[in-house]
Amino acid sequence: xxxxxxxxxVLLAVGSLGEEAxxxxxxxxxxxxxxxxxxxxxxxxxxxxxxxxxxxxxxxxGATTERGGRRKKFYKLTAYGITMLEEANQLRxxxxxxxxxxxxxxx
Amino acid sequence: xxxxxxxxxxxxxxxxxxxxxxxxxxxxQGDLYELYYKGRERxxxxxxxxxxxxxxxxxxxPFAFRKIKHRSNSNIFIMYNNYLxxxxxxxxxxxxxxxxxxxxxxxxxxxxxxxxxxxxxxxxYDKFNANSSDIYRIVVDAGNGFKAATNPAGMPEGLAAExxxxxSFVRLFYSGESLxxxxxxxxxxxxxxxxxxxxxxxxxxxxxxxDRKTALAEPNNILVTQSMAKKxxxxxxxLGKILRVCNSENLVVSGVLADVASNSHLQFDFxxxxxxxxxxxxxxxxxxxxxxxxxxxxxxxxxAIKNEAxxxxxxxxxxRIYAERITSMVLDFHLQPLADIHLKSDYQIDIAERGNIQYxxxxxxxxxxILVVACINFMNLATARSxxxxxxxxxxxxxxxxxxxxVWQFLTEAVLISLISxxxxxxxxxxxxxxxxxxxxxxxxxxxxDGKFLGSLVALAFLTGLLSGSYPSLFLSSxxxxxxxxxxxxxxxxxxxxxxxxxxVQLVIxxxxxxxxxxxxxxxxxxxxxxxxxxxxxLLYMPFKGEIWKKQEVLxxxxxxxxxTSDYTFISHLPANLTxxxxxxxxxxxxxxxxxxxxxxxxDENFFEVFKVEVIKGRAFSRDFPTxxxxxxxxxxxxEITGYDPENIVGKPLSYFxxxxxxxxxxxxxxxxxxxxxxxxxxxxxxxxGQLAVIRTPMEGTDAVIKRLQAINEExxxxxxxxxxxxxxxxxNQYKGEQQMGxxxxxxxxxxxxxxxxxxxxxxxxxxxQATKQIGIRKVLGANxxxxxxxxxxxxxxxxxVALCISIPTSWYVMxxxxxxxxxxxxxxxxxxxxxxxxxxxxxxxxxxxxxxKAALMNPVTSLRSE
Numbered sequence: 001x002x003x004x005x006x007x008x009x010v011l012l013a014v015g016s017l018g019e020e021a022x023x024x025x026x027x028x029x030x031x032x033x034x035x036x037x038x039x040x041x042x043x044x045x046x047x048x049x050x051x052x053x054x055x056x057x058x059x060x061x062g063a064t065t066e067r068g069g070r071r072k073k074f075y076k077l078t079a080y081g082i083t084m085l086e087e088a089n090q091l092r093x094x095x096x097x098x099x100x101x102x103x104x105x106x107x
Numbered sequence: 108x109x110x111x112x113x114x115x116x117x118x119x120x121x122x123x124x125x126x127x128x129x130x131x132x133x134x135x136q137g138d139l140y141e142l143y144y145k146g147r148e149r150x151x152x153x154x155x156x157x158x159x160x161x162x163x164x165x166x167x168x169p170f171a172f173r174k175i176k177h178r179s180n181s182n183i184f185i186m187y188n189n190y191l192x193x194x195x196x197x198x199x200x201x202x203x204x205x206x207x208x209x210x211x212x213x214x215x216x217x218x219x220x221x222x223x224x225x226x227x228x229x230x231x232y233d234k235f236n237a238n239s240s241d242i243y244r245i246v247v248d249a250g251n252g253f254k255a256a257t258n259p260a261g262m263p264e265g266l267a268a269e270x271x272x273x274x275s276f277v278r279l280f281y282s283g284e285s286l287x288x289x290x291x292x293x294x295x296x297x298x299x300x301x302x303x304x305x306x307x308x309x310x311x312x313x314x315x316x317x318d319r320k321t322a323l324a325e326p327n328n329i330l331v332t333q334s335m336a337k338k339x340x341x342x343x344x345x346l347g348k349i350l351r352v353c354n355s356e357n358l359v360v361s362g363v364l365a366d367v368a369s370n371s372h373l374q375f376d377f378x379x380x381x382x383x384x385x386x387x388x389x390x391x392x393x394x395x396x397x398x399x400x401x402x403x404x405x406x407x408x409x410x411a412i413k414n415e416a417x418x419x420x421x422x423x424x425x426x427r428i429y430a431e432r433i434t435s436m437v438l439d440f441h442l443q444p445l446a447d448i449h450l451k452s453d454y455q456i457d458i459a460e461r462g463n464i465q466y467x468x469x470x471x472x473x474x475x476x477i478l479v480v481a482c483i484n485f486m487n488l489a490t491a492r493s494x495x496x497x498x499x500x501x502x503x504x505x506x507x508x509x510x511x512x513x514v515w516q517f518l519t520e521a522v523l524i525s526l527i528s529x530x531x532x533x534x535x536x537x538x539x540x541x542x543x544x545x546x547x548x549x550x551x552x553x554x555x556x557d558g559k560f561l562g563s564l565v566a567l568a569f570l571t572g573l574l575s576g577s578y579p580s581l582f583l584s585s586x587x588x589x590x591x592x593x594x595x596x597x598x599x600x601x602x603x604x605x606x607x608x609x610x611x612v613q614l615v616i617x618x619x620x621x622x623x624x625x626x627x628x629x630x631x632x633x634x635x636x637x638x639x640x641x642x643x644x645x646l647l648y649m650p651f652k653g654e655i656w657k658k659q660e661v662l663x664x665x666x667x668x669x670x671x672t673s674d675y676t677f678i679s680h681l682p683a684n685l686t687x688x689x690x691x692x693x694x695x696x697x698x699x700x701x702x703x704x705x706x707x708x709x710x711d712e713n714f715f716e717v718f719k720v721e722v723i724k725g726r727a728f729s730r731d732f733p734t735x736x737x738x739x740x741x742x743x744x745x746x747e748i749t750g751y752d753p754e755n756i757v758g759k760p761l762s763y764f765x766x767x768x769x770x771x772x773x774x775x776x777x778x779x780x781x782x783x784x785x786x787x788x789x790x791x792x793x794x795x796x797g798q799l800a801v802i803r804t805p806m807e808g809t810d811a812v813i814k815r816l817q818a819i820n821e822e823x824x825x826x827x828x829x830x831x832x833x834x835x836x837x838x839x840n841q842y843k844g845e846q847q848m849g850x851x852x853x854x855x856x857x858x859x860x861x862x863x864x865x866x867x868x869x870x871x872x873x874x875x876x877q878a879t880k881q882i883g884i885r886k887v888l889g890a891n892x893x894x895x896x897x898x899x900x901x902x903x904x905x906x907x908x909v910a911l912c913i914s915i916p917t918s919w920y921v922m923x924x925x926x927x928x929x930x931x932x933x934x935x936x937x938x939x940x941x942x943x944x945x946x947x948x949x950x951x952x953x954x955x956x957x958x959x960x961k962a963a964l965m966n967p968v969t970s971l972r973s974e
Contacts, residue, residue: 023138024145040138041166044131048170060134066144070137 003055003088009034010046011055011085015077022061022072023047047075055081115143116156119163127171135166186512187519193499194520204492204869205524208485211865212528215481216571217535218858220564221543222474224536224551229467232370232449237311238406241274243442245403245425246454250437252784253688253704256454258403261394262429269428272411272421277302277309278381279373279402280388281458286652286827287377288351289339295830296335298376300458301384307362309406310373316346317362323380329358330378332366352379354653354826369550372448372459396432402458405442418442436690437702455780456686465925466848473852476616477859482575483609484866485521489579490606491873496583497591504588513584521576522569529568546850548843578605607906610870613863614910614947615917620856621943622918626935627849630926633933634842640777640786641682641718646834647809648681649816650799654824659796665819666800671811674804676713677797682779683837685789692790693762694749703748706779706787707763709794715774717803725757725772728793735793738768743776745788763790781841785930801834864954867903871955875899875962882962883970895963896956903955904948911944918943 013029014021030036050056061072139162147155198205248254263276280301287296304323336345348360385391390398412418425440450464666672688706715727728735739761751759759770776786804812820829926932
């Protein structure tokens with residue numbers, strides 16, 4: 001199973017947020033880090049897809065007033081999700097190495 | 108920080124709610140709200156509204172509609188498990204109610220299954236024939252109520268020659284009883300027919316041995332059924348064996364037929380080719396078109412008769428061809444479909460064992476009635492006991508059960524109970540099938556392993572379950588949790604009106620069935636007791652056979668010699684089911700347009716005395732007047748039709764079969780046909796030779812007469828065993844069909860009433876239980892037993908009265924239209940209704956009283972102790 005480009009970014013965001021990964025937080029992270037502003041629908045759609053693929057698990061949290069009393073759904077990266085991210089990254093690196101003159105230093 | 112006045116655009120919000128599944132909505136809406144509030148603070152209302160709306164529209168994609176399936180799936184399975192478990196616990200816990208419920212449903216279903224088996228058999232007549240849809244029988248309506256199933260011998264061939272759609276034709280001829288002999292095995296056989304040689308090609312009766320095409324090729328062939336082969340030849344191979352028929356002819360067995368299925372209108376044991384009598388039978392030799400002695404079947408080309416228009420066109424064609432040949436009679440021929448012969452035939456001179464579509468329909472209605480009564484029991488008990496389930500319903504609703512789920516729960520329960528009942532019902536049917544077969548004189552069979560049959564049984568159980576569960580499930584599932592859990596509310600009182608109307612329906616059906624049974628019974632006994640115009644008791648008859656034909660004078664001497672047999676007469680036909688008749692009758696001033704089929708009986712001079720038929724004008728036949736042989740005695744009806752002056756009718760001219768004579772006398776009307784028919788005109792002729800001897804046996808002297816006849820037969824006619832019968836018995840047999848229906852009707856009436864009683868019993872138990880405290884308090888305050896009993900029974904009595912008001916006019920109407928079919932009928936007596944009313948009231952009170960008295964006798968200490 002392959003990850004789509006957007007899915008990969010969402011997965012990275014979920015991972016980087018740790019315990020606080022829910023819809024709005026993920027959206028804001030993506031906005032800050034990537035300068036992207038995905039619609040909430042696209043984001044939820046991707047999150048459900050990732051859940052189906054087994055890359056994330058979800059758990060419902062408490063209700064808060066700033067959400068009109070609606071509960072948050074917190075996502076968490078699974079071991080499989082981590083493997084998927086590693087694979088995707090590896091694939092990209094291997095491919096990138098074959099490109100002459102590409103600076104791959106991570107610093 | 109946000110307050111309630113700040114709200115995202117409501118239309119978009121509502122749209123979101125509409126398209127999102129519950130699972131998705133919570134978090135998606137939460138995220139949208141959070142973004143909205145944040146955005147509004149930072150950028151203002153307009154910006155936030157815009158982003159909310161686009162956000163909602165952007166979320167309208169497949170993920171939002173989905174439901175999380177795996178979870179709800181297992182839920183349904185678990186819930187059904189739970190439903191069944193609860194249903195089972197309820198059944199086991201309340202054993203008495205369960206028994207009432209299951210017994211009622213089982214008996215009801217068993218009745219319906221039996222009746223439906225019977226209905227199915229009646230409707231299946233002759234459909235096993237592969238050519239069934241192409242075969243039509245020619246029947247004729249001669250006007251004035253005379254319709255016959257017979258045909259002239261030459262007609263089918265003539266029709267086949269002129270109508271191209273006719274593929275082939277088969278004629279049958281019934282030759283009466285025949286003596287069959289193989290060695291010492293000797294029997295009189297009644298079920299022998301002569302048939303054209305293509306009989307087996309048109310009718311697909313299975314042939315077990317022999318060749319279909321050639322089995323009837325030779326004049327001395329004979330086909331026998333399997334059981335007849337066994338009767339005459341034991342275990343030896345029957346093919347090629349010799350059967351001696353009527354002590355005059357040896358026939359060779361050329362084929363063995365399977366025993367004729369009971370759902371065939373033709374019932375035969377032997378078939379002899381028509382060529383056997385073609386040399387001697389005048390009708391066959393002359394190919395007559397005006398003597399009606401044969402039964403003719405036309406097989407049309409497949410697809411030639413597609414609709415009613417084709418059918419009518421061909422009937423018209425038949426009538427046209429006949430009218431071209433024969434101008435002396437005006438007849439209306441019909442083509443009767445093979446499958447209609449059993450149920451829809453009202454033709455006289457028929458060979459078919461006659462069914463009655465009316466009986467089939469009414470039995471079908473009764474089956475439905477009985478099932479409905481059983482279902483009503485179930486509904487009543489379930490709703491009456493709803494208080495017991497009210498808490499369960501309340502709790503289920505509180506933990507989140509929806510109404511639809513509760514409806515399913517109670518339907519599941521009802522179906523479970525009706526499936527359990529089905530098992531018992533099948534057992535009952537199995538046990539009572541032989542009894543029912545005996546009663547209905549049918550061969551119903553019951554194969555468990557037939558998939559279609561099993562399927563329809565299960566379908567019946569489901570139908571019953573759904574029907575009987577429908578109301579209780581709607582009723583129970585609509586309870587309000589707050590009210591039922593609060594405690595004091597008596598939910599059992601709800602549905603009061605509906606429940607009462609169900610009881611009324613049950614009682615109405617019971618009364619209908621009781622009145623039906625009563626009226627059929629009195630009509631049947633009326634038919635049996637009806638004065639036929641002659642005295643039918645102690646009349647013994649002996650049909651002539653073999654040598655006797657030639658020795659009639661000797662027989663006369665022999666009979667006269669003994670005191671026991673001296674009261675005898677020789678006649679040509681019994682006045683039981685007279686099937687002859689001719690239109691060739693004339694008198695002075697006869698209207699040429701009027702046509703009557705008038706039968707005749709040839710009698711000797713003793714007839715009037717032996718049968719006790721009264722001569723009211725003129726005189727009886729006498730040996731002293733040789734000219735009597737060419738003159739006539741007529742009945743009152745005939746006298747009316749001639750229009751002769753009643754005072755001077757003796758001596759007026761009359762011709763019968765073109766033999767002119769005069770009227771010697773008039774006899775009082777007597778019945779010579781079954782009582783469905785009114786008395787028709789008839790003519791008596793004088794002859795010393797008859798076809799049978801009728802002897803009025805002295806009281807207590809029947810044995811002596813039989814012994815004497817035995818001796819005479821031994822002496823005059825040693826080749827044939829003596830055969831005799833009683834006129835009274837023959838007459839009784841004419842109403843066998845009605846009698847059987849009467850028995851069956853009685854049986855099911857009783858069963859339906861029993862089932863209603865079960866329901867009433869259950870209901871009264873419930874009412875008594877509910878009133879326990881009330882009764883306790885009343886007793887403490889000094890009420891006595893009678894007043895308590897009347898208090899509790901009063902409601903039931905009201906229901907009975909309402910039911911009587913509805914059912915009496917209905918039953919009167921229904922039974923009156925049944926009686927219309929009889930020319931002689933009883934009036935429906937008022938006391939039948941009184942009887943039915945008193946009966947139903949008594950049965951109801953008896954059923955109810957046990958529980959009521961039990962409740963009224965209870966010690967108030969026990970009933971009031973606990974609260």
